[in-house]
Amino acid sequence: MIQTNVEKYSDIALKYASEYGLKILAAVAIFYIGKIVVKKISNLIKTVMLKANVDNTLVEFLHSVIYFAFLIVIVLAALNALGVNTTSFLAVFGAASLAIGLALKDSLSNIGAAILIIVFRPFKVGDFVDTAGGASGTVEEINLFSTIIATPDNKTVMIPNSTVIGANITNYSSKPTRRVTHIVGVSYEDDIKVVKDTLFEVIKNDNRILSEPAPLVAVTELAASGVNFTFRVWVNTPEYWDVHFDTLEKIKLAFDEKGISIPYPQMDLHIRKGML
Numbered sequence: 001m002i003q004t005n006v007e008k009y010s011d012i013a014l015k016y017a018s019e020y021g022l023k024i025l026a027a028v029a030i031f032y033i034g035k036i037v038v039k040k041i042s043n044l045i046k047t048v049m050l051k052a053n054v055d056n057t058l059v060e061f062l063h064s065v066i067y068f069a070f071l072i073v074i075v076l077a078a079l080n081a082l083g084v085n086t087t088s089f090l091a092v093f094g095a096a097s098l099a100i101g102l103a104l105k106d107s108l109s110n111i112g113a114a115i116l117i118i119v120f121r122p123f124k125v126g127d128f129v130d131t132a133g134g135a136s137g138t139v140e141e142i143n144l145f146s147t148i149i150a151t152p153d154n155k156t157v158m159i160p161n162s163t164v165i166g167a168n169i170t171n172y173s174s175k176p177t178r179r180v181t182h183i184v185g186v187s188y189e190d191d192i193k194v195v196k197d198t199l200f201e202v203i204k205n206d207n208r209i210l211s212e213p214a215p216l217v218a219v220t221e222l223a224a225s226g227v228n229f230t231f232r233v234w235v236n237t238p239e240y241w242d243v244h245f246d247t248l249e250k251i252k253l254a255f256d257e258k259g260i261s262i263p264y265p266q267m268d269l270h271i272r273k274g275m276l
Contacts, residue, residue, distance in 0.1 A: 027078040034074035042067040113161035132167035182231040226263035
């Protein structure tokens with residue numbers, strides 16, 4: 001009797017072992033082989049994107065998303081091979097994804113904005129920009145959550161990507177050339193032809209100033225205290241600030257040399273003897 005029961009339980013154990021053992025082996029094989037295949041596919045996609053000169057930040061982000069998306073499919077396939085009903089897992093996963101999405105909506109919006117910045121490229125690392133909240137500086141980094149800017153006085157400003165993409169962006173580095181503009185005032189007593197010749201001399205003696213588009217020197221206003229000239233020249237973008245400051249200094253030195261006066265606000269006070 002005891003031997004019969006032992007044989008009975010042995011048969012049952014052997015039956016379950018053969019049935020579930022194969023399922024476990026199949027699940028392990030699916031997971032192991034699938035993981036290798038997913039890794040190779042995601043790495044292949046990453047290589048293709050890098051060869052297509054896609055931004056590194058976007059490449060790393062998409063590589064991670066693709067890898068984990070396929071990995072979830074492999075895990076579900078392995079569970080299905082074990083005989084587990086994956087429908088309930090999908091329902092739980094969907095509910096969890098919704099809850100996580102609601103909890104992290106701000107972070108997800110920053111990630112979405114980062115993708116827009118990388119794809120449409122309103123600026124890139126190294127550009128000098130004006131962006132949200134009046135922040136100005138050189139872009140140092142664009143990550144999935146924020147854009148990091150170094151200000152001219154060497155402060156670091158971190159701006160959420162969703163704020164950046166939702167505001168006006170002025171990129172001072174996107175064009176190869178920029179225009180330097182000064183408004184220069186002279187006295188009404190000065191000869192405007194001499195003034196124009198002097199300003200053109202300043203332009204001629206600076207080889208950083210481009211000949212095309214052509215420089216402009218013109219009278220633009222007969223103001224209350226003097227005659228205003230507009231001084232416009234084009235330069236290569238990296239040399240903008242050097243030329244901007246240098247031309248101001250050179251104009252003042254040239255005016256001093258030619259005896260041209262720069263007017264400043266003043267008031268003439270007339271006193272009548274009867275008022276004393």
